[in-house]
Amino acid sequence: MNHSISPAQESIPPEEPQAIEEAVVLLTEMVRRLTAKSGRARRDAHAKSHGCVRGRFIIDGELEEPFRRGVFHPGTEYPCWIRYSNGNELIRRDSTGDGRGMAIKLCGVPGRKLMDDEKKTQDFLLINHPNFFFETAAEFVAFQRVNSMGRPHLFLFPTLNPKTWRLRELRVIAAITSKRITNPFALQYWSMTPYLYGEGMAAKFSVRPSHSFREFSGNRASPDFLREVMKGQLAQGEVELEFLVQRQTDPASMPIEDPIQEWLPSQSPFVKVATIYIPTQDFISVAQDKFSENLSFSPWHGLFEHRPLGGINRVRKVVYEVISKLRHELNNEERFEPDGMETFTCGD
Numbered sequence: 524m525n526h527s528i529s530p531a532q533e534s535i536p537p538e539e540p541q542a543i544e545e546a547v548v549l550l551t552e553m554v555r556r557l558t559a560k561s562g563r564a565r566r567d568a569h570a571k572s573h574g575c576v577r578g579r580f581i582i583d584g585e586l587e588e589p590f591r592r593g594v595f596h597p598g599t600e601y602p603c604w605i606r607y608s609n610g611n612e613l614i615r616r617d618s619t620g621d622g623r624g625m626a627i628k629l630c631g632v633p634g635r636k637l638m639d640d641e642k643k644t645q646d647f648l649l650i651n652h653p654n655f656f657f658e659t660a661a662e663f664v665a666f667q668r669v670n671s672m673g674r675p676h677l678f679l680f681p682t683l684n685p686k687t688w689r690l691r692e693l694r695v696i697a698a699i700t701s702k703r704i705t706n707p708f709a710l711q712y713w714s715m716t717p718y719l720y721g722e723g724m725a726a727k728f729s730v731r732p733s734h735s736f737r738e739f740s741g742n743r744a745s746p747d748f749l750r751e752v753m754k755g756q757l758a759q760g761e762v763e764l765e766f767l768v769q770r771q772t773d774p775a776s777m778p779i780e781d782p783i784q785e786w787l788p789s790q791s792p793f794v795k796v797a798t799i800y801i802p803t804q805d806f807i808s809v810a811q812d813k814f815s816e817n818l819s820f821s822p823w824h825g826l827f828e829h830r831p832l833g834g835i836n837r838v839r840k841v842v843y844e845v846i847s848k849l850r851h852e853l854n855n856e857e858r859f860e861p862d863g864m865e866t867f868t869c870g871d
């Protein structure tokens with residue numbers, strides 16, 4: 524155990540506030556540029572949704588004491604909405620290499636909230652890989668600068684000198700984009716970045732299918748096959764997933780400020796704390812898609828007990844709110860938070 528850093532301790536680099544300001548400017552420009560092209564303002568990341576499905580999130584009744592924090596009260600059940608997505612800002616064929624998102628919104632959550640724009644929700648944003656590809660807010664901005672010039676490769680290879688190449692980032696990006704995806708419900712997802720888990724404890728989250736999962740397969744040649752697979756899977760029966768927590772047990776080898784470094788399960792195993800049930804349903808309707816597009820997910824929608832930690836989460840605090848407000852404004856849509864009781868009729 525390293526005694527110079529405490530568990531869950533953050534450390535803000537001096538250049539971070541300026542990086543956050545620049546991130547807002549660059550992402551706002553990008554959303555406006557993409558909106559001018561497509562006529563519709565979308566999320567600056569995870570623009571393509573495969574579907575937003577209704578679920579039940581039930582905390583394990585037998586939860587051990589150190590895991591009883593925040594929303595994790597033994598036996599509590601929350602209705603939830605889950606939006607599955609591709610990571611890119613563009614709408615592309617599902618067979619294109621990409622990170623895959625799973626955004627969970629628990630509804631009817633009581634308690635003191637981190638942000639003013641919601642009162643009763645707790646969001647968990649997850650991607651199908653354990654670690655992220657930017658270490659800090661400033662590194663994200665370095666990428667966004669070259670990306671906005673249409674030259675994203677310059678982030679990984681700024682010069683011909685191999686000493687300047689960002690090989691850690693390259694390895695993560697290559698691992699994420701080379702995965703062959705068949706079914707969004709069959710994947711394991713991770714929060715990548717850490718969160719507070721009650722006072723003085725940090726944790727990362729993950730979701731994986733329960734053992735009982737029988738995978739429905741689809742036609743990869745179709746551009747939207749992941750949506751088709753989800754539809755087929757949920758027509759076949761209920762999907763059951765496990766929600767897991769990994770606690771930070773060593774602040775040095777499981778850092779708060781560097782999400783490129785994976786927290787190894789060999790050092791601190793993931794522990795199941797809840798079950799997610801996604802019942803048989805038809806989620807395909809114009810009204811439900813519109814609802815999904817107008818939802819706002821944010822790692823900062825949640826309880827003080829689960830405050831996002833680290834520089835990447837600090838830049839996300841500002842960016843998610845700005846981009847959500849901007850796209851709603853450009854589309855002339857209201858921002859709202861659901862209560863989990865919404866209903867849609869298939870074919871609306």
Ligand code: HEM
Pocket residue numbers: 565566567568569606607608624625626648649650655657660663713714715716818819820835838839842843846847850
């Ligand atoms: C520099 C870091 C990051 C930035 C700037 C960023 C930015 C964004 C933005 C602006 C959105 C759209 C928000 C909206 O308009 O409602 C978004 C969505 C999303 N982000 Fe990030 N993100 C970052 C890191 C991450 C990380 C580490 C994860 C890890 C799980 C993640 C997962 C997601 C997911 C799953 C969505 C889709 C949410 C939905 O379905 O609506 N992001 N991100």
